[in-house]
Amino acid sequence: MTLLRSQAGAKPSAGxxxxxxxxxxxxxxxxxxxxxxxxxxxxxxxxxxxxxLNILQQAVFLMLIAFGQxxxxxxxxxxxxxxxxxxxxxxxxxxxxxxxxxxxxxxxALAVGAGFVATILVGLICGLINGLGVAVLKVNxxxxxxxxxxxxxxxxxxxxxxxxxxxxxxxxxxxxxxGFFLGLxxxxxxxxxxxxxxxxxxRQMRFGRYIYAIGSNIRSAMVAGVNINRYLIACYxxxxxxTAFAGWLLTARVSSGExxxxxxxxLNSIAAAVIGGCSLRGGEGSPVGVFMxxxxxxxxxxxxxxxxxxxxxxxxxxxxxxxxxxxxxxxxLASAAKR
Amino acid sequence: xxxxxxSEGEVFASLSxxxxxxxxxxxxxDVSITLRRGEVHMLLGENxxxxxxxxxxxxxxxxxxxxxxxxxxxxxxxxxxxxxxxSGVNAVLQDFGLAPSMTALENYALGREQTxxxxxxxxxxxxxxxxxxxxxxxxxxxxxxxxxLTRAEQQLLEIVRALGGKPGxxxxxxxxxxxxxxxxxxxxxxxxxxxxxxxxxxxISHRMEEIRRLGAVVTILRDGRFVSFxxxxxxxxxxxxxxxxxxxxxHFYPQIPHTPGHAVxxxxxxxxxxKIKNVSFEVRAGEIVGLGGLVGCxxxxxxxxxxxxxxxxxxxxxxxxxSIKAHSPAAxxxxxxxxxxxxxxxxxxxxxxxxxxxxxxxxxxxxxxxxAGFVRTAALMKLVNGLLARLKVQPAEPDKPVQELSGGxxxxxxxxxxxxxxxxxxxxxxxxxxxxxxxxxxFYHQLHRLCAEGAAILLITSDLQELVHLSHRVHVMHxxxxxxxxxxxxxxxxxxxxxxxxxxxxxxxx
Numbered sequence: 031m032t033l034l035r036s037q038a039g040a041k042p043s044a045g046x047x048x049x050x051x052x053x054x055x056x057x058x059x060x061x062x063x064x065x066x067x068x069x070x071x072x073x074x075x076x077x078x079x080x081x082x083l084n085i086l087q088q089a090v091f092l093m094l095i096a097f098g099q100x101x102x103x104x105x106x107x108x109x110x111x112x113x114x115x116x117x118x119x120x121x122x123x124x125x126x127x128x129x130x131x132x133x134x135x136x137x138x139a140l141a142v143g144a145g146f147v148a149t150i151l152v153g154l155i156c157g158l159i160n161g162l163g164v165a166v167l168k169v170n171x172x173x174x175x176x177x178x179x180x181x182x183x184x185x186x187x188x189x190x191x192x193x194x195x196x197x198x199x200x201x202x203x204x205x206x207x208x209g210f211f212l213g214l215x216x217x218x219x220x221x222x223x224x225x226x227x228x229x230x231x232x233r234q235m236r237f238g239r240y241i242y243a244i245g246s247n248i249r250s251a252m253v254a255g256v257n258i259n260r261y262l263i264a265c266y267x268x269x270x271x272x273t274a275f276a277g278w279l280l281t282a283r284v285s286s287g288e289x290x291x292x293x294x295x296x297l298n299s300i301a302a303a304v305i306g307g308c309s310l311r312g313g314e315g316s317p318v319g320v321f322m323x324x325x326x327x328x329x330x331x332x333x334x335x336x337x338x339x340x341x342x343x344x345x346x347x348x349x350x351x352x353x354x355x356x357x358x359x360x361x362x363l364a365s366a367a368k369r
Numbered sequence: 370x371x372x373x374x375x376s377e378g379e380v381f382a383s384l385s386x387x388x389x390x391x392x393x394x395x396x397x398x399d400v401s402i403t404l405r406r407g408e409v410h411m412l413l414g415e416n417x418x419x420x421x422x423x424x425x426x427x428x429x430x431x432x433x434x435x436x437x438x439x440x441x442x443x444x445x446x447x448x449x450x451x452x453x454x455x456s457g458v459n460a461v462l463q464d465f466g467l468a469p470s471m472t473a474l475e476n477y478a479l480g481r482e483q484t485x486x487x488x489x490x491x492x493x494x495x496x497x498x499x500x501x502x503x504x505x506x507x508x509x510x511x512x513x514x515x516x517x518l519t520r521a522e523q524q525l526l527e528i529v530r531a532l533g534g535k536p537g538x539x540x541x542x543x544x545x546x547x548x549x550x551x552x553x554x555x556x557x558x559x560x561x562x563x564x565x566x567x568x569x570x571x572x573i574s575h576r577m578e579e580i581r582r583l584g585a586v587v588t589i590l591r592d593g594r595f596v597s598f599x600x601x602x603x604x605x606x607x608x609x610x611x612x613x614x615x616x617x618x619x620h621f622y623p624q625i626p627h628t629p630g631h632a633v634x635x636x637x638x639x640x641x642x643x644k645i646k647n648v649s650f651e652v653r654a655g656e657i658v659g660l661g662g663l664v665g666c667x668x669x670x671x672x673x674x675x676x677x678x679x680x681x682x683x684x685x686x687x688x689x690x691x692s693i694k695a696h697s698p699a700a701x702x703x704x705x706x707x708x709x710x711x712x713x714x715x716x717x718x719x720x721x722x723x724x725x726x727x728x729x730x731x732x733x734x735x736x737x738x739x740x741a742g743f744v745r746t747a748a749l750m751k752l753v754n755g756l757l758a759r760l761k762v763q764p765a766e767p768d769k770p771v772q773e774l775s776g777g778x779x780x781x782x783x784x785x786x787x788x789x790x791x792x793x794x795x796x797x798x799x800x801x802x803x804x805x806x807x808x809x810x811x812f813y814h815q816l817h818r819l820c821a822e823g824a825a826i827l828l829i830t831s832d833l834q835e836l837v838h839l840s841h842r843v844h845v846m847h848x849x850x851x852x853x854x855x856x857x858x859x860x861x862x863x864x865x866x867x868x869x870x871x872x873x874x875x876x877x878x879x
Contacts, residue, residue, distance in 0.1 A: 236739040243730055246719030253678065253716045254730045254786070255702035313721050 057358050058305065058322050062329065069333030076336055087215045089328040091283075092298055093321070094221050094276035096306075097228045098269035099299040100320045104232065105265045106245035106312025107164055107171035112273045112299055114182035115156045116292030119277035121186050123149045124195035124287025131199045138201040145202065146278065153274030154267055156182060161263030179296070186289050195287030207282030217279045224272055229317045231268075241265060245312025301348065302327050305355040327351075379406050380442075381538050381569040382427060382458065387436030389422050394764075396422040399436070400595045402588050404538050404569040409560060409583050411601070412573045413613050414590035415805030416777025417763040420573050423590070424540055427571070428460045429453035441537075454480075457537020461527040461544060463776050463803065467515045474498055474511035477530050501532040505559045521552045521664050528559065538569040543776075545579060546802045549664030549831055550866060557583060575805060576832070577606050589613050614807050621810065622838035623817045629841070630654035632690075633794050633825035636675065639684035644670040646849040647684070652825040654793065657816065659840030659860075660829040662869045667849040668829050669711055672796045676701050676708040688794070702731060709787040711798040711829075717783040718771050725753045725767035728785045735790060756785035760811060777804045784808075788815055795819060796827040801835060813839065833862050847871040 069076040095112050102109045127145035134140055156178065163174035209216040232238040240261050243251040252258050273295070281287055300310075306323025308315030330351065334344050382404045389397040397419040404410055404427075414420045425431040426438060429448035438445050440456050467476050474491075477498045483490040498511055507525045515523060524544060531539055541560075545553045560570060560583055574580055580587065581601060589596040589612045596612050610621075634652040639645055644667045652658045660668045673679040675686055677696040686693045688704050701708070710716040718727055729749045732738045738745055738752075750767060757765040760781040762774070771782055780803050787795065801809050816839065820826060830836050836843060842856040845868035853868035 230743075234744060235742045236733045236744055237742060239726060239730060239733055239744060242722055242726065243719050246722050247715075249716045250710075250718055251730075253676075253698055253708065253710050255699040255734060256730070257699050309721075313719060 058307075058319075058326060058355075062322070062326050065326070065329055065333060069329070069336060072333070073336040076333060081332070081336070083215065085328055085332050086218060087283075088332060089324055090215065090217050090221045091276045091280050092295070092302060092328060093324045094224060094279075095273045095295050096299040096302040096320050096324050097225055097317065098272035098276075100303050100308055100315060100317065101228065101232070101241065101265045102171070102269045103300075103303050103308045103310065104238075104245045104312060104315055105241040105262055106248060107262070107265070108175065108300060108310070109160060109266065109269050109273075110172070110175040110296045111156065111160060111179040111182055112269070113292040113295040114179045114186065115153065115270050115273045116277035116280060116295055117289055118156065118182045118186045119149050119152045119274040120281040120291045121190045121195060121287045121289055122152050123278050124198060124281055125189070127199055127202060128195060128197050131197075138199045141199045142202050142206070149274045149278040150271060153271030156274070157267030157270030158263065160270060161266035164266065165259040165262040190287065190289040192289055194289070196285075198281070198285060198287070202282050203285040205282075206279065207285055217283065220279055221276075224275060225317075228268075228272065232317055237261070237264070242313050245314070247313070297352075298327060298348070301352045301355070304352065378408070380404070380439075381406050382441070383439045384423070384426060384433070385437050385439070387423075387426060387433040387438065389419075389426065389431060390434050395593050397426070397433075397593045400590065400593075401436075402571075404571055406567045406569050407564055408585050409564055409570045409572055411580050411584035411587040412571055412590070413575075413580070413587055413609060415613060415807050416775050416781070416803075417592075418590040418613075418805070419593040420590060421542070421775055422593070424460060424462070424542060424571070424573070427453070427538070427540060428458055458540070459531030459538065460540040460542070461524065461531060462540075462542045463546070467523055467526065469516035470514060472512050472514055473509050473518065473526050476515055476526060477501075477511070477533060479530075481533070497533055498529065501529045504532065504562060505529065505555070507555055507559070519665060521548050524548065525552075525555075528556075532563075536566060536568055538571065539563060540571045540573075542573045543575065543803055544572075545574065545576065549662075549666075550833065550869065552664060553579070575803075575809070577609075578834070580609075581606070591615055610806055613805075622834075623813050625657060625817045625820050625839065625841070627841040628655040630823060633688070634675070634827065635685075635687040636671070637685040637687065639671065639674060639686070640682045641670065641674045641679055642682065644849050645674060648846070648849075648851050649684075650844050650851065650854070652794065652827050654823045654825050655820055656841045657820055657826040657828055657839055659836045659843040660827060660846065661831075661833070661836045661843055661865050662846035664831060666846040666869065668846045669798050671846075672708060672798050672827065672829055673710075676706065676796065702734065705792045705794060707731075707787050707790065707792045707795045709783060709795075709797045709800055711802070713779055713783050713802075717786075718779060720772040721770050723768045723770055724757070724762070724774070724782055725750065727771050727782050728753050728756055728789055731786060732789050752789060753785075756789060759788075759815075760785055760808060777808065780804045781808055784812060784815075791822075792824065794825045794827075796829070798829045799831060800828070801830070801832060833865060837862055837865060845869050 123145040126148040127141045130144045131141035160178055163169050164171050206216050240256045302323035303320050306319035385401045386399050412420050426433050429450045478494040483493050509522050509526050544556055584601045586600055588598050632651045632653050637649050639648045662668045674681050677698050753767050762778050762781045837860050843860050844851050845853040845865055
């Protein structure tokens with residue numbers, strides 16, 4: 031007994047600590063460093079401050095959506111409708127902003143505010159539909175969100191008749207979309223509070239404990255007194271709302287309401303989360319990991335752009351990287367279990 | 370020596386001086402054991418003593434870092450699970466290796482399907498399964514999906530499946546932990562049959578009764594080390610327990626004073642499905658009420674129905690004088706009820722989450738632990754570390770995922786959660802299944818304390834001695850109905866068994 035205790039209680043050395051910390055995030059940091067080196071060698075502009083700002087600007091949208099996706103993944107589901115939510119938000123918020131700015135041409139802030147409110151409403155409603163389908167109707171998340179992805183996309187096309195919505199308020203396009211504040215993109219400052227809120231929700235709050243418990247074993251969470259439906263619906267609503275918010279920022283960036291916006295987000299957000307250590311079976315993953323996953327995917331895309339690798343090839347690379355991440359993850363789990 | 374040479378007493382498998390390290394943690398250090406044909410070898414040790422590791426070496430799931438592993442007279446340093454099985458090593462472990470969505474027959478034949486020209490010979494395989502079941506005197510529906518079978522049936526299926534292979538060694542890891550009395554009897558006679566047929570049997574158990582009844586020899590482990598080897602005829606229970614725990618144990622079952630107060634839980638005419646028929650009883654503050662009966666008699670379902678995990682068709686549940694209306698686990702927890710579920714992997718644990726999160730989840734709804742939704746980590750860790758120390762969970766690392774703990778230690782985590790909040794009504798469903806003597810004693814002392822502090826306790830257990838020695842009153846169930854209410858001197862093993870079988874004991878007729 032004494033022997034076991036002294037061994038178990040012994041402080042592991044700093045070296046072992048560093049290695050095990052690294053293992054928590056898999057090979058991701060290493061691969062990221064390799065990518066940076068390769069891209070810098072291939073194009074010296076890669077590490078320039080202009081390109082770093084570029085990466086930051088590109089990463090904001092995926093970061094928001096991946097954080098939303100993470101909430102759903104942790105609770106043991108996933109959301110394939112994020113792309114359609116982005117498009118629906120883009121069209122509806124754009125139409126609202128155009129209508130309000132036509133009615134009150136002297137109050138651009140009112141138009142932007144109305145667009146924001148419309149965005150949040152679209153997110154909450156879409157998320158509620160997903161959440162009700164999964165939690166109350168108890169249909170598999172894959173089927174529910176695949177169906178709603180089609181529905182939301184269809185609604186978007188009906189409303190917009192497949193056309194762009196232009197004539198957005200200048201303050202929206204030039205202020206939020208491409209403006210800078212303190213040398214950083216304005217959209218970054220918009221995204222920061224939302225990301226921070228998700229981080230706190232997951233790591234510091236009861237909400238996080240409960241969704242990990244639900245994702246890991248839904249029955250045991252129920253027996254432990256967790257109101258399953260409430261938290262599942264909340265996850266889908268938060269995911270869709272933060273996605274809608276990203277769609278709104280993206281609309282500002284592309285300066286018009288786009289009915290075909292966001293098609294890449296379902297794959298990219300799930301890929302970023304999984305590369306960052308989220309399990310598709312739920313109950314596993316962390317905001318820091320997802321953060322790194324998003325950085326990785328964005329850096330990869332940006333670097334390949336600079337190396338003039340076409341977007342068709344980029345899709346192939348992303349698919350390979352996703353499979354590679356999942357395989358690596360399995361090895362990591364296996365080695366963690368052996369330790 | 371060939372595999373089919375079944376002469377009695379011959380060595381079938383042995384481990385000598387084996388060690389297994391995980392990092393610098395010695396799960397097993399310099400342990401030797403010899404399995405002989407026709408002999409039931411008992412393996413004793415507390416949770417974490419190294420029993421499971423020893424088994425993993427025998428079945429080829431792990432490689433010893435030191436020492437030799439000999440199977441059928443041949444040293445096998447690189448044994449794989451498949452080779453072990455082909456040499457006749459069969460194991461029925463606690464976590465069954467059955468495919469839940471396949472039928473019993475498909476599972477029976479899995480990995481050794483008989484085919485002709487690529488087509489399955491279903492009739493031959495069915496006949497083989499039937500033959501094995503006949504040898505054992507058991508019946509499991511070959512066409513039933515495994516996930517529709519009870520745990521007891523799944524276990525029997527595992528044994529039947531083992532018998533379908535080559536005769537050799539059978540390893541049984543706490544086989545009776547989830548079996549009822551008559552199912553256990555079935556198992557015991559099965560073991561006897563196999564012993565006569567020349568199987569070498571390694572049997573892990575925490576129950577002295579069956580250790581005495583079945584075993585010829587016993588090996589005791591403690592903290593991954595070999596403590597002793599005895600012929601069972603030459604050793605007392607007290608000595609074995611002392612060697613296992615490392616100290617003397619004075620009173621196994623504590624004398625818990627009975628000071629009943631007001632009725633905390635009243636169940637009136639409870640009906641649910643065809644599992645519970647008109648069950649009524651009450652549990653008062655400061656008393657332990659036992660609920661006994663065979664597996665499947667409905668005793669587990671009673672607690673599930675009370676806790677809101679099962680729909681109620683009729684009857685009334687009254688808590689502290691108030692009839693319960695909103696009926697869900699969350700609502701019942703709010704009312705001050707604690708429920709420890711029997712199915713620890715299915716309903717109690719989030720396996721890939723850390724110990725701390727598993728233990729401290731119910732308290733998150735309580736005042737003081739998550740004000741405004743923000744978790745107070747320091748307070749939670751204090752609570753968790755206290756519970757880990759109290760229950761002697763090994764290893765006591767709050768951040769370790771529960772799936773990396775041994776079965777007994779997982780159960781301690783479940784117990785820890787049940788004890789994490791001070792409440793006035795506790796319902797324990799098979800609380801000591803698979804935990805060692807030391808943890809058991811500790812749990813009994815916790816029961817003692819809770820009871821003395823005025824908690825009402827409903828104890829549902831298939832461990833007859835536990836039921837009889839700890840309960841102040843016992844209700845026995847048979848096929849969904851309460852057949853007897855015993856108290857005082859009326860509580861004894863004989864009458865509980867009789868009522869559990871739906872009979873009326875002789876002495877009550879006088």
